[in-house]
Amino acid sequence: MKIKNYEIDNFCSSSNMNTPAILIYGEDYGLKNERVSLITKNYLNNSKNIIDLDVKSIISDPEILTTELKSISLLADKKVVRIRDANDKISSIIENNIFFNPKECLLILISESLSPRSKLRLIFEKHKEAVIIPCYSDDAKNIINIIDNIFKKENIKIDINAKKLLASYLGVDRLVTKSEIEKAILYSGKTKELSINDVSSFLIDQAAINIDKLYDLTLTGHIKQAYKVISKLQNEGIPAIQILRSFTRQLQNLYNIKQNILLKNDINFVIDNFKPPIYFKRKDNIRSQILKWSFSMIQDALKLLENAEINCKKARSSPNIITKHTIINISLLLKKAH
Structure with a gap:
C-alpha cells in the first residue's frame, strides 16, 4: 500500500500503526535512518524490544524470521523486527510472513533504490495493509x-x-x-x-578542510599521513566528536555517490553535480574511493564511527585515543579488502 508524500511524516509520527510490515527504500541514507528511528520509537513507545536480522541468515534459514515475528517477550507488549539491505532474494520469504505477522509485531525492511519491477516493491505496493515508503533526496x-x-x-x-x-x-x-x-x-x-x-566562512572553515584531508588520506590507504593530520587536528583542539561526525557525513556522501552512479551510470556526471559540491582538488580522491570502497565496507566503517562516538561519551574515556584507533581501523578495512 502506497502512502502519499504529504502523509508520510504524519504516518511515521503515529503511535497507532495498523500495519504488519513497512518497506522503506530509496537513495537518501539519512532520511531512511530518520524514518526508521521515528517509526520504531513511536511504535514501541520508547521500549527497546528490537531484533535486527540480516538477509544472509534469512536466506539460509527462513524459519528465523518466522520465529522472531511470532515470539513476543513477556516483558514487552510490542516488538520490532528490522531487516537492512533487504532485496528481491527474500521477496517470497517476506510475502509468506506478512500474511501471518501478529499485530504485536512490526516488520521493517530497509532497502536501497528499488525499480518499479522489483518483486519486493510490488509485494508491498499491492498488499492492502503493508506500507511502502520511498526516501528520495530533498528538492x-x-x-x-x-x-x-x-x-x-x-x-x-x-x-x-x-x-x-x-x-x-x-x-x-x-x-x-x-x-x-x-x-x-x-x-x-x-x-x-x-x-x-x-x-x-563556515563552509570553507580550515578545520573542515583538514578533516577532509584526513578523510581522503584514510580512505585511499595513506595511514601514516592520516595519522599526522589527526594529530595536528587534536593539537589544535578540534573535538573528537566533530572529527567522527565529519567522517560519518563524508562516508554517507560516498555511499550516496555510489548509489547515484548505479542509477545514472556516469561517474563524472555524478561527481560534478553532487551536493554539497565537491571541491575540484578532491575529485580524483573521491573517484579512487568509489572504486576501492564497497557498500558493505562503507557500512562497516559507519558502524565503527557510531561505536566510537558512543565510547567517547562514556565517563573516563579518552576521546582522542578512541578517535585515532577508529581512523586506523577504518583504514584497515581497506587493507583487508585488497
Missing part, C-alpha cells in the same frame, strides 16, 4: 522548508541570499542536511543572525 523547496523550520525553532535570522547559498550545498542526504544546518546555528553564536559572509 530545493524541501531544503528551504527544513532550513526555515529549524531556524524558526532556534530563533535564527538569516538573509535570503545566505539561505540560498546554504541550501545550494544541501539536499543529497537528510542527515547531512540537518548536520550542516546545526553547524550554521552554532556559527551564528550569540547574535543568532547569519549573513552571506557568515555562511561562506
